[in-house]
Amino acid sequence: KAGVTQTPRYLIKTRGQQVTLSCSPISGHRSVSWYQQTPGQGLQFLFEYFSETQRNKGNFPGRFSGRQFSNSRSEMNVSTLELGDSALYLCASSLGTGTIGELFFGEGSRLTVL
Amino acid sequence: SQQGEEDPQALSIQEGENATMNCSYKTSINNLQWYRQNSGRGLVHLILIRSNEREKHSGRLRVTLDTSKKSSSLLITASRAADTASYFCATDEGTGNQFYFGTGTSLTVIP
Numbered sequence: 001k002a003g004v005t006q007t008p009r010y011l012i013k014t015r016g017q018q019v020t021l022s023c024s025p026i027s028g029h030r031s032v033s034w035y036q037q038t039p040g041q042g043l044q045f046l047f048e049y050f051s052e053t054q055r056n057k058g059n060f061p062g063r064f065s066g067r068q069f070s071n072s073r074s075e076m077n078v079s080t081l082e083l084g085d086s087a088l089y090l091c092a093s094s095l096g097t098g099t100i101g102e103l104f105f106g107e108g109s110r111l112t113v114l
Numbered sequence: 115s116q117q118g119e120e121d122p123q124a125l126s127i128q129e130g131e132n133a134t135m136n137c138s139y140k141t142s143i144n145n146l147q148w149y150r151q152n153s154g155r156g157l158v159h160l161i162l163i164r165s166n167e168r169e170k171h172s173g174r175l176r177v178t179l180d181t182s183k184k185s186s187s188l189l190i191t192a193s194r195a196a197d198t199a200s201y202f203c204a205t206d207e208g209t210g211n212q213f214y215f216g217t218g219t220s221l222t223v224i225p
Contacts, residue, residue, distance in 0.1 A: 004156070031211050043202065043215035056212040090156060100145055100206050103213065105156035 002027065004093050004106035012112045018079040021109045023091030025072050031055075031096025032074040033103065034066060037088040046089075049074055050096045078111075086113045118203055118216035126222040133190045135219040137203030138183075144206050146179055147213070148188050151200045160188075160201075195225045 005024040013019050025032050033056075034046040045058035049068035066076040072093075078085055088110050092103035118139035127133050137146070145164050149157040163170045163179045163186070170177045176189040190197055203216040 033211050033213075035215075042217050045212050045214070048211045050211075058212070088154065092157075094211055096211060100211065102147060102159035102162060103149075103157070103204075103211070105149075105158070107156045108154075110154070 004091055004104050006089075006091050006106035006109050008109060009107065010110045010112075012114060013081050014114050015081055015083060017081050018077060019081060019111060020075055020077045021089055021091075021111075023074045023076075023093075023106060025074070025091075025093030026104055029093035029095055029104070030072055031094045032068055032072065033092045033094075034074070034076050035090045035092065036060075037090055037108070038086070043090070046076065081113045083113050086111060118205060118214060120201070120203060120216040120219045122219060123217070124220045124222070126224065127193055129193060129195055129223055129225050131193055133193050133197070133221055133223070135188050135201055135221070137186045137188070137216050139186075139203070139205045139214070139216070140184065141205075141207055143181070146177075146186050147204045147206075148175075148177060148186075149202045149204060149215075151202065151218075153199075157202065190221075193221075193223045195223050197221060198223045 007022045031050045033048040036044045048056040052068045063079045068074045088108045090108045091106045121136045147162045148160040151157045161172045174191045179186045200218045202218045204213040
């Protein structure tokens with residue numbers, strides 16, 4: 001079974017630009033969550049999508065948005081990039097139903113904002 | 115912030131020794147999980163313990179949970195160089211797949 005796939009793995013942007021990151025979950029998983037990881041703040045929850053609906057949202061500004069498609073693939077977008085948005089963005093998938101279980105993480109997309 | 119804290123922040127041991135790391139959290143939880151992260155990579159799930167459980171084992175891993183103290187510990191026995199990684203605890207409060215991760219313990223196992 002293929003794991004969680006995130007693209008791109010690395011990218012460099014400049015302040016003010018926008019970026020779109022993609023995540024393909026494990027087949028059969030309907031929940032996709034996004035996390036931001038930085039040395040200073042650690043792992044911070046961004047949002048979770050389940051069956052194309054945002055089910056949970058973390059405490060991030062509106063510049064951070066996401067969506068989920070009917071095949072469960074998800075994208076997140078960050079507009080008007082700031083230097084502080086430099087981070088490893090991790091996507092995690094899970095079945096999303098029933099008892100809360102483990103998250104399966106992708107390798108992450110490392111974003112550098114110059 | 116609901117983020118937990120882990121202690122110690124860094125731990126260095128010899129191969130074959132045991133490693134213990136602790137996690138404290140702030141609110142009532144449904145479950146607590148431990149994850150491992152190799153440098154710059156994604157997280158890998160290690161073990162899940164439910165709020166009504168006190169101890170759980172998986173291979174060389176032993177996890178305890180004390181909900182009255184809002185704390186958990188992860189013990190790795192007979193450590194190996196391949197155990198070198200960062201370890202995170204993660205809690206959920208039963209509001210869906212929203213997890214709060216601890217600050218992590220960086221473990222170095224010296225061959």
